[in-house]
Amino acid sequence: MNGFKTFLQNLRELPQTVRYSLIRHGTPSSDRARSQAVFSNFFLHIQATRVHKHTLKFATTLGLGIIAMAMFLILCISGVLLMVYYKPATDQAYDSLKDIIFVVPTGRMMRNIHRWAAHGMVLVVLLHMARVFFTGSYKGPRQFNWALGMVLLILTLALSFTGYLLPWDQLAYWAITIGANIAQSPREITDALGITEQFDPGGMQKTLLLGASSVGQEALIRFYVLHVAVLPVALLLALGVHFWRIRKDGGLARPDDVNEKLGADRREHGREIFPALQQADAKPTRTYGLMAMVRGKSPAVDRGPEHTVPAWPNLFYAEMAVAMFSTAVIVALAYFLDAPLKERANPSVPENPAKAPWYFLGLQEMVSYSAFMGGVGIPSIVVIGLGLIPYLDREERPNDVGVWFGGPEGRKVCLLSLLFSVLSCVAILAFTVKYGWLRNWIPSISQLWITAFNPGTLFVGLYAAWSLLILKRTNSTRMAALALFTCFIVSFFILTYFATFLRGPNWDFYWSQSDWPVH
Amino acid sequence: MSIPNEGRFAKPVERRDFLGLAALGSFCLTSAAAILGSLKLPMPSVLPEADSRIKIGPPDRFAPGSATNFPERSLWVHRDGSGIYAISAICTHLGCVTKREKDGSFHCPCHGSKFAADGTVTGGPAPKGLEYLKVSRLPSGELVVDLQKKVPAQERLAV
Numbered sequence: 001m002n003g004f005k006t007f008l009q010n011l012r013e014l015p016q017t018v019r020y021s022l023i024r025h026g027t028p029s030s031d032r033a034r035s036q037a038v039f040s041n042f043f044l045h046i047q048a049t050r051v052h053k054h055t056l057k058f059a060t061t062l063g064l065g066i067i068a069m070a071m072f073l074i075l076c077i078s079g080v081l082l083m084v085y086y087k088p089a090t091d092q093a094y095d096s097l098k099d100i101i102f103v104v105p106t107g108r109m110m111r112n113i114h115r116w117a118a119h120g121m122v123l124v125v126l127l128h129m130a131r132v133f134f135t136g137s138y139k140g141p142r143q144f145n146w147a148l149g150m151v152l153l154i155l156t157l158a159l160s161f162t163g164y165l166l167p168w169d170q171l172a173y174w175a176i177t178i179g180a181n182i183a184q185s186p187r188e189i190t191d192a193l194g195i196t197e198q199f200d201p202g203g204m205q206k207t208l209l210l211g212a213s214s215v216g217q218e219a220l221i222r223f224y225v226l227h228v229a230v231l232p233v234a235l236l237l238a239l240g241v242h243f244w245r246i247r248k249d250g251g252l253a254r255p256d257d258v259n260e261k262l263g264a265d266r267r268e269h270g271r272e273i274f275p276a277l278q279q280a281d282a283k284p285t286r287t288y289g290l291m292a293m294v295r296g297k298s299p300a301v302d303r304g305p306e307h308t309v310p311a312w313p314n315l316f317y318a319e320m321a322v323a324m325f326s327t328a329v330i331v332a333l334a335y336f337l338d339a340p341l342k343e344r345a346n347p348s349v350p351e352n353p354a355k356a357p358w359y360f361l362g363l364q365e366m367v368s369y370s371a372f373m374g375g376v377g378i379p380s381i382v383v384i385g386l387g388l389i390p391y392l393d394r395e396e397r398p399n400d401v402g403v404w405f406g407g408p409e410g411r412k413v414c415l416l417s418l419l420f421s422v423l424s425c426v427a428i429l430a431f432t433v434k435y436g437w438l439r440n441w442i443p444s445i446s447q448l449w450i451t452a453f454n455p456g457t458l459f460v461g462l463y464a465a466w467s468l469l470i471l472k473r474t475n476s477t478r479m480a481a482l483a484l485f486t487c488f489i490v491s492f493f494i495l496t497y498f499a500t501f502l503r504g505p506n507w508d509f510y511w512s513q514s515d516w517p518v519h
Numbered sequence: 520m521s522i523p524n525e526g527r528f529a530k531p532v533e534r535r536d537f538l539g540l541a542a543l544g545s546f547c548l549t550s551a552a553a554i555l556g557s558l559k560l561p562m563p564s565v566l567p568e569a570d571s572r573i574k575i576g577p578p579d580r581f582a583p584g585s586a587t588n589f590p591e592r593s594l595w596v597h598r599d600g601s602g603i604y605a606i607s608a609i610c611t612h613l614g615c616v617t618k619r620e621k622d623g624s625f626h627c628p629c630h631g632s633k634f635a636a637d638g639t640v641t642g643g644p645a646p647k648g649l650e651y652l653k654v655s656r657l658p659s660g661e662l663v664v665d666l667q668k669k670v671p672a673q674e675r676l677a678v
């Protein structure tokens with residue numbers, strides 16, 4: 001009888017007990033309770049309970065990291081929905097896309113969302129990287145997060161590259177054919193040395209990527225698996241570490257004098273500020289131990305809690321606003337602009353011109369002089385160079401971290417570098433358009449020369465020299481890094497523009513698309 | 520209380536270090552072996568291509584001085600004074616299909632590589648000439664081209 005009673009009572013209290021097992025506190029109505037909630041929730045605790053006011057300023061981040069995250073979430077959701085109808089088979093993929101566009105309810109909209117969010121994510125991740133660089137936020141203790149950022153950048157690009165094949169239209173087929181052959185381009189060197197028979201890393205890479213000697217069913221299924229499973233999971237994992245590192249590195253980078261600049265903190269250093277530290281009247285938590293272990297410049301350790309505000313609501317509302325804004329932009333784009341779909345893939349007639357997506361067009365321009373240097377050599381140099389920035393520039397300048405363009409001196413270096421790189425980049429491109437490149441001058445020249453002396457090689461050499469000059473003049477590695485990075489961003493932009501708008505059929509130069517020959 | 524005879528205490532620690540290192544090392548070794556072993560799977564040992572040998576008909580189908588196109592296979596079969604040769608129209612730069620111009624030369628639409636009628640590079644980023652493919656004769660007299668079998672440039676089948 002007693003057991004029955006208990007059971008009835010449990011049944012009656014079911015809503016409360018279930019709710020309590022999910023959320024261990026009531027609706028948090030004070031700063032303290034909200035901080036506790038942030039701390040004890042798996043999804044919220046990836047963020048600190050309090051954030052510095054500097055972090056919340058729009059000019060600190062431009063919201064770019066959160067926009068990138070929002071794009072990724074939009075891509076995951078729209079991507080899973082597209083998977084419901086998409087069929088990764090060479091004889092069905094194109095038709096399933098037509099179905100998605102013309103038959104599936106909201107299919108066209110969902111595909112547009114997926115496409116524009118993919119482009120948006122690449123753009124925003126690049127901008128985010130630039131903002132982190134120009135605010136000097138890669139400096140210790142954040143070196144690792146910058147290097148991890150390079151991994152995120154590569155994963156983002158790999159996701160969009162693998163997604164590009166899936167529609168199985170002409171653009172997809174030929175862009176991936178070109179991409180796979182870039183993977184094979186180390187053969188340029190092994191062929192020239194006559195050792196391809198024994199040692200063929202290029203051929204291995206291509207076979208691994210395509211599972212065959214040309215783009216076909218094997219390649220489609222491989223790209224599909226990478227695109228919907230391997231790469232998203234890898235990106236999500238890396239993102240988890242990225243966010244976790246932000247916490248462990250003491251929140252976002254901020255200028256040394258930010259607290260003085262903000263003036264005296266009106267808030268009292270009381271129980272309100274560090275609820276988790278006030279052990280006396282709180283339920284015992286292990287917070288104290290955790291916080292004490294956080295190394296580096298966390299507000300709790302060596303700066304004091306001045307000028308911090310609770311993450312809930314200040315940070316969360318800002319994040320939600322940014323996420324809503326991103327979604328609205330993508331939905332609007334998707335409503336007004338249809339993602340292109342060309343004719344069905346035809347392995348015997350290439351698209352002319354066969355252009356990769358915009359973010360690879362700078363590469364494609366370099367590849368049009370020699371495949372290995374333009375497609376493998378220079379990208380590797382750039383990625384390794386970018387990744388090593390925080391390890392090579394460890395200078396601690398006053399008023400650098402958290403300050404855009406490293407202050408007045410840095411601004412001057414950036415402007416000079418902008419000028420230098422625009423002039424040199426445009427000059428070199430104009431020169432190659434007018435006078436051609438090595439083989440136009442010496443038709444019998446050895447392939448090794450052509451491979452080594454890509455105009456891209458010239459860029460790398462010039463910019464490295466420029467950066468060393470700045471290093472010599474300013475005695476500052478940060479200034480040299482600013483010079484180099486500015487040159488990189490500028491030439492990336494110019495090459496992309498050049499290949500997008502000024503290259504036409506046969507990769508010839510045209511001032512405008514209306515001059516393209518009709519055929 | 521001071522710790523007597525440090526040396527004696529140091530040894531067990533060393534041994535523990537050794538065991539720890541051995542454990543870690545064997546873990547890393549097995550993991551590496553497992554990963555490398557798994558990576559063998561995506562590397563195909565047989566390429567899933569259809570039969571790469573195609574029949575192209577009897578030799579007299581190709582008039583001296585002619586060039587015949589097999590568009591599905593991106594293949595051009597030429598005949599000149601010294602014999603028959605087959606060249607692949609696939610650009611040696613990054614794999615686009617080149618187009619044969621009126622003068623017999625080949626132009627690639629992707630990055631502007633140019634090849635002479637006999638396949639040698641004359642311009643653009645292509646690292647080498649168009650591939651020559653193996654042409655052979657069946658007992659019946661019919662010609663066969665093997666798309667997978669490359670032969671040295673300028674090799675011809677005498678007819």
Ligand code: HEM
Pocket residue numbers: 061063064065066068069072125128129132137138142145146147148149150152153156239242246251252253
């Ligand atoms: C998948 C792409 C990425 C996402 C979703 C992402 C997300 C974020 C977010 C939300 C933040 C917080 C601050 C902010 O919003 O700016 C952040 C900070 C940071 N990110 Fe990323 N990120 C990505 C890629 C990258 C890349 C490519 C780099 C650089 C190579 C990078 C380096 C950093 C660094 C160093 C910080 C700390 C900045 C500071 O302390 O001010 N991240 N990231």
Ligand code: FES
Pocket residue numbers: 610611612613614615627628629630631632643644645
């Ligand atoms: S693929 Fe022919 S020139 Fe690039």
